[in-house]
Amino acid sequence: MIALLALLACGGDAPAPSGGAAPTAAEPAAEPALSVAPLPTVNKLYRITWHTTPAPPPLSTLFEIEAVVTDPAGAPVEDAQVRINARMPQHGHGMATNPEDDPGTCDAAGACTHPGGRYLTRGMKFHMPGEWTLRFDVEGPAGADHLEVPLRL
Amino acid sequence: MLLLLLACAGPDGWTEQERAAILSLSPVPAPAPSPTNRVADDPAAAKLGEALFFDEGLSIDGQTSCGSCHLPKLHFSDGERVATALGTGTRNTPSVESVGWGTWYFWDGRIDSAWAQAAGPLLNPLEMGATPEHVQARVRAAYADEFAKVFGGVAEEPTATLAQVGKALEAYERTLGPKPARFDRYAADLLAGTDSDVLSDQEKAGLRLFVGEASCTSCHHGPLFTDHSFHNLGLPAIPAGGIDPGRARGAGDVGVDPLNCRSGHADRAGAAAATDTAAPGAQLDTAAPGAPGGPTAQADTARSKDTAAPAPSGVSAADDPCPELRYLDASFPDWASAFKTPSLRNVAATAPYMHDGQLDSLGAVLQFYNTLPGKPLVGHRELTLEPLQLSSSELAALEAFLRTLTAEAPPAAP
Numbered sequence: 407m408i409a410l411l412a413l414l415a416c417g418g419d420a421p422a423p424s425g426g427a428a429p430t431a432a433e434p435a436a437e438p439a440l441s442v443a444p445l446p447t448v449n450k451l452y453r454i455t456w457h458t459t460p461a462p463p464p465l466s467t468l469f470e471i472e473a474v475v476t477d478p479a480g481a482p483v484e485d486a487q488v489r490i491n492a493r494m495p496q497h498g499h500g501m502a503t504n505p506e507d508d509p510g511t512c513d514a515a516g517a518c519t520h521p522g523g524r525y526l527t528r529g530m531k532f533h534m535p536g537e538w539t540l541r542f543d544v545e546g547p548a549g550a551d552h553l554e555v556p557l558r559l
Numbered sequence: 560m561l562l563l564l565l566a567c568a569g570p571d572g573w574t575e576q577e578r579a580a581i582l583s584l585s586p587v588p589a590p591a592p593s594p595t596n597r598v599a600d601d602p603a604a605a606k607l608g609e610a611l612f613f614d615e616g617l618s619i620d621g622q623t624s625c626g627s628c629h630l631p632k633l634h635f636s637d638g639e640r641v642a643t644a645l646g647t648g649t650r651n652t653p654s655v656e657s658v659g660w661g662t663w664y665f666w667d668g669r670i671d672s673a674w675a676q677a678a679g680p681l682l683n684p685l686e687m688g689a690t691p692e693h694v695q696a697r698v699r700a701a702y703a704d705e706f707a708k709v710f711g712g713v714a715e716e717p718t719a720t721l722a723q724v725g726k727a728l729e730a731y732e733r734t735l736g737p738k739p740a741r742f743d744r745y746a747a748d749l750l751a752g753t754d755s756d757v758l759s760d761q762e763k764a765g766l767r768l769f770v771g772e773a774s775c776t777s778c779h780h781g782p783l784f785t786d787h788s789f790h791n792l793g794l795p796a797i798p799a800g801g802i803d804p805g806r807a808r809g810a811g812d813v814g815v816d817p818l819n820c821r822s823g824h825a826d827r828a829g830a831a832a833a834t835d836t837a838a839p840g841a842q843l844d845t846a847a848p849g850a851p852g853g854p855t856a857q858a859d860t861a862r863s864k865d866t867a868a869p870a871p872s873g874v875s876a877a878d879d880p881c882p883e884l885r886y887l888d889a890s891f892p893d894w895a896s897a898f899k900t901p902s903l904r905n906v907a908a909t910a911p912y913m914h915d916g917q918l919d920s921l922g923a924v925l926q927f928y929n930t931l932p933g934k935p936l937v938g939h940r941e942l943t944l945e946p947l948q949l950s951s952s953e954l955a956a957l958e959a960f961l962r963t964l965t966a967e968a969p970p971a972a973p
């Protein structure tokens with residue numbers, strides 16, 4: 407067992423990691439594809455927490471993204487319009503898919519809300535590795551605002 | 560303690576990042592599920608598919624089979640610049656070994672399943688030149704028992720029979736997946752943390768360039784060494800058949816392909832096998848690649864872009880069995896003259912290279928990437944591409960590494 411642990415801890419011949427944690431064979435320099443704390447939109451009208459399924463988003467594979475939108479005090483914003491998209495700014499292109507925003511919970515008259523402030527978008531795909539920018543556009547009771555999140559794949 | 564010392568003596572001085580990148584390239588996993596083909600992993604279907612693959616009786620002249628251009632000794636490619644059967648096409652014959660992991664098929668991705676792809680060359684007038692009726696007659700005469708066992712019988716409708724043939728062919732092709740190559744033995748050693756001389760110093764230097772400075776893994780990543788996507792390389796030569804729009808046309812064509820995921824020929828989990836239900840009004844497109852005419856993609860109201868195959872009304876996004884078709888952007892601007900990234904598995908055996916076979920050797924391919932001569936005729940060259948500007952010894956190392964991805968040739972046709 408000790409030998410096994412030692413093998414795991416050795417990894418490659420990189421500059422010796424200090425501390426006891428075993429280096430893992432994680433994706434090179436990937437940022438977590440999950441916001442752990444709510445992020446304010448640029449004009450601070452809303453706050454957004456988001457995650458992808460699967461997480462982190464795999465390369466060249468369809469994934470979903472869910473954003474939870476609240477007001478600055480943390481109360482869910484349930485009747486906004488939220489658009490989620492992604493671009494590679496250095497390459498001047500977006501995704502090669504047309505994502506779809508889930509309409510939420512709709513009544514017979516077609517009026518929709520998003521209970522808990524949850525907004526789901528399907529059909530996202532990162533077809534290239536590199537620098538992507540995830541963009542959330544929110545149009546809600548307090549006005550229009552957006553958030554951009556850089557991601558490296 | 561001895562083990563510890565051996566392990567830390569370090570396999571070949573890779574950084575953590577390099578090691579992770581190398582291990583992400585091996586081993587080849589089992590094929591991905593093929594949800595629209597119920598018999599994709601049925602051994603009896605694979606055996607039937609093998610017989611069909613080498614059956615010249617399926618062609619209109621009785622002299623051409625799938626195996627005429629997909630030669631086992633060349634890892635199921637043909638060694639020619641472009642395919643020649645009944646006629647001469649405009650594109651290079653790709654290997655069929657990696658069909659089990661794809662999303663889009665043919666160089667332009669105009670087909671969305673391996674079984675629908677396999678049916679294509681049977682009808683192509685430049686390849687096997689058959690009609691669905693001819694295929695059905697051959698199947699009834701030669702494979703009635705096998706079809707009874709695998710499909711419960713030969714479908715009544717000729718196009719449905721053609722779909723069955725494609726599904727058996729796919730089942731066979733899925734068994735041909737790339738076998739472990741020398742590189743995989745090296746990666747296994749690396750994973751185990753042992754020093755390894757499975758690769759030479761030159762090959763290791765090539766591998767270091769491949770995952771590092773040369774950025775080959777930008778597109779050739781994962782155990783199949785492909786991103787399953789499409790890129791415009793800005794290749795120098797003017798193709799003999801004129802400018803090939805590649806993915807720009809294929810992305811629209813796949814939405815109206817009569818054997819696509821939305822067609823009545825696609826099997827569905829939990830439903831009876833699709834054997835006799837043709838898509839209403841669908842017409843088989845027997846045109847060779849490069850023929851005019853594509854679909855008129857409909858505008859997606861939500862995002863005002865073209866969607867390849869808008870979902871039929873009532874199919875919600877959560878339950879759509881064809882998500883790739885649903886979300887594909889048929890008008891993505893970078894599709895102009897873009898072609899599918901080929902797998903690099905067994906690449907040493909599949910010359911010549913590129914979608915039109917214009918580069919004769921691996922050395923010529925690397926020389927192209929080293930200088931990126933000329934300008935694209937259509938669209939723009941993939942923006943991640945920059946001339947590699949490597950020395951001749953570095954290019955030789957890269958080529959030596961690429962050759963370690965090639966396993967022994969499969970056995971000859973039965």
Ligand SMILES: [Cu+2]
Pocket residue numbers: 494497499534536
């Ligand atoms: Cu890009």
